[in-house]
Amino acid sequence: LYRTAASPKSSSFILLGPSGAGKTALFSLLESTSSRIAKAARPTHTSQTSTVATITLPPTIPIASNRYRSVNDPSLSEASRNPVKYELKDTPGHGKLRGSQGLSYLETSLNSKKEKERTRGVIFVVDAAALSEGGENLRDAAGYLHDILLLLQKNALNKGSRSFSKVGDPVSVLVAANKQDLFTALPPGSVRNKLETEIDRIRKSRKRGLMDASVGSGINEDEDEVLGGDDGHGIFSFNLLEEVGIKVDVVGGAVKAEGDTDPRAGVRKWEEWIGMCL
Ligand code: GTP
Ligand code: MG
Numbered sequence: 519l520y521r522t523a524a525s526p527k528s529s530s531f532i533l534l535g536p537s538g539a540g541k542t543a544l545f546s547l548l549e550s551t552s553s554r555i556a557k558a559a560r561p562t563h564t565s566q567t568s569t570v571a572t573i574t575l576p577p578t579i580p581i582a583s584n585r586y587r588s589v590n591d592p593s594l595s596e597a598s599r600n601p602v603k604y605e606l607k608d609t610p611g612h613g614k615l616r617g618s619q620g621l622s623y624l625e626t627s628l629n630s631k632k633e634k635e636r637t638r639g640v641i642f643v644v645d646a647a648a649l650s651e652g653g654e655n656l657r658d659a660a661g662y663l664h665d666i667l668l669l670l671q672k673n674a675l676n677k678g679s680r681s682f683s684k685v686g687d688p689v690s691v692l693v694a695a696n697k698q699d700l701f702t703a704l705p706p707g708s709v710r711n712k713l714e715t716e717i718d719r720i721r722k723s724r725k726r727g728l729m730d731a732s733v734g735s736g737i738n739e740d741e742d743e744v745l746g747g748d749d750g751h752g753i754f755s756f757n758l759l760e761e762v763g764i765k766v767d768v769v770g771g772a773v774k775a776e777g778d779t780d781p782r783a784g785v786r787k788w789e790e791w792i793g794m795c796l
Contacts, residue, residue: 527633527634527638527796528633528634528635528636528637528638529603529604529605529638529796530604530605530606530607530627530635530636530637530638531604531605531606531607531637531638531639531640531641531792531795532606532607532609532620532623532624532627532637532639532640532641533545533606533607533608533609533641533643534609534611534620534624534640534641534642534643534662534666535611535641535642535643535644535659535662535694536611536644536645536655536658536659536662537564537610537611537612537613538564538611538645538648539611539643539644539645539659539696540643540645540696540697540773541565541608541609541611541643542563542565542608543773543774544641544643544694544696544773544785544788545569545571545606545608547773547781547782547785548571548573548606548782548785549571549573549606551781551782552571552572552573552574553574564610564612565608565609565610565611565612566610566612566615567610567619568607568608568609568610568619568620568623569607569608570605570606570607570608571605571606571608572603572604572605572606573603573604573605573606574601574602574603575601575602575603575604575789575792575793575796576601576782576789577601579602579786579789579790579792579793580790580793580794581602581793581794581796582793582794582795582796583796602793602796604638604792604796607623609623611662613658616662616665620662620666621665621666621669624637624640624666624669625669625673628669628670628673628689629673636689637689638689638690638795638796639689639690639691639692639791639792639795640666640670640689640690640691640692641692641694641788641792642662642663642666642691642692642693642694643694643696644659644693644694644695644696644709644713645696645697646695646696646697646698646700646703646704646705646706646709646770647697647700647702647703647704648697649704649709649712649713651712656712656713656716657716659713659716660712660713660716660717660719660720661720663693663713663717664717664720664721664745666691667691667717667745667759667764667766668743668745670689670691670759670764671743671745671746671759671762671764672743673689674688674689674762674763674764675743675762688763688764688765689764690764690765690767690791690795691764691765691766691767692766692767692768692769692788692791692792693706693709693710693713693766693767693768693769694769694771694788695709695768695769695770695771696771696772696773697772697773697774698770698771698772698784699772699774699775699776699784703770705770706768706769706770707768709768709770710756710768713768714753714754714755714756717745717754718753718754721744721745721746721754724744745759746758746759747761756768767791769787769788769791770787771784771785771786771787771788772784772785773785
């Protein structure tokens with residue numbers, strides 16, 4: 519049996535998203551269940567700094583580079599002995615810390631010369647029970663996601679125009695619609711629609727701001743690109759970004775899966791998404 523040499527592919531993921539969405543809760547759950555010596559998941563509180571941990575993917579989660587592994591496959595026991603690991607970074611979601619931590623870290627990692635250091639996937643966590651129409655939470659979440667996607671789009675377009683530089687692997691984005699255990703939580707399809715509609719509003723108003731010379735918005739001064747292209751005329755949808763290689767998936771889950779024997783049961787679909795990136 520041939521073995522392919524260990525590829526230098528990156529396996530780092532970053533947790534982004536508004537404050538209170540459940541990033542640290544997810545991070546602690548994955549971290550505490552990754553080591554043999556069970557550590558108690560720490561109680562969460564608003565984060566002010568970023569943290570990194572190495573997470574072990576459960577052997578039953580398929581990975582893209584090994585897509586056809588089946589449950590009866592003898593290599594599965596091999597997988598349990600030599601589990602797939604990835605790096606996960608938790609960041610603070612507070613509005614004042616996003617620029618200096620979440621966004622700037624993402625930007626630095628995307629520009630890294632070493633493939634290994636580049637972010638492989640963005641996990642944008644939202645509280646699906648807090649995204650009511652026209653509310654501040656929806657505006658806040660959509661604004662943050664807009665800025666992240668614009669950064670990824672700029673990066674993808676830059677890479678394409680610099681013909682000498684190899685286009686890196688595209689960055690995948692998971693919108694983790696968290697807190698599905700709450701009956702007030704919106705299903706993932708609805709979270710997707712709400713975010714797309716709100717992002718559409720944001721990109722139209724920012725475009726208007728750009729064309730009006732009297733509006734010196736500061737942070738957007740050098741922004742000449744509109745998210746999703748087409749100068750913001752059509753309706754925005756995440757699918758528009760696939761043209762530049764950015765795939766956005768919206769998947770529901772719950773960090774708190776009460777009564778389940780497997781503490782990771784509520785986040786399994788997100789781990790499957792991670793596996794598909796690896
Ligand atoms: P910042 O650090 O401020 O950016 O927030 P965060 O995204 O790290 O949020 P955190 O993980 O601290 O979670 C905020 C609150 O949501 C905590 O009280 C968690 O216990 C709670 N929470 C997280 N996930 C879930 C979930 O799936 N269901 C429910 N019901 N509550 C959750
Ligand atoms: Mg936190």
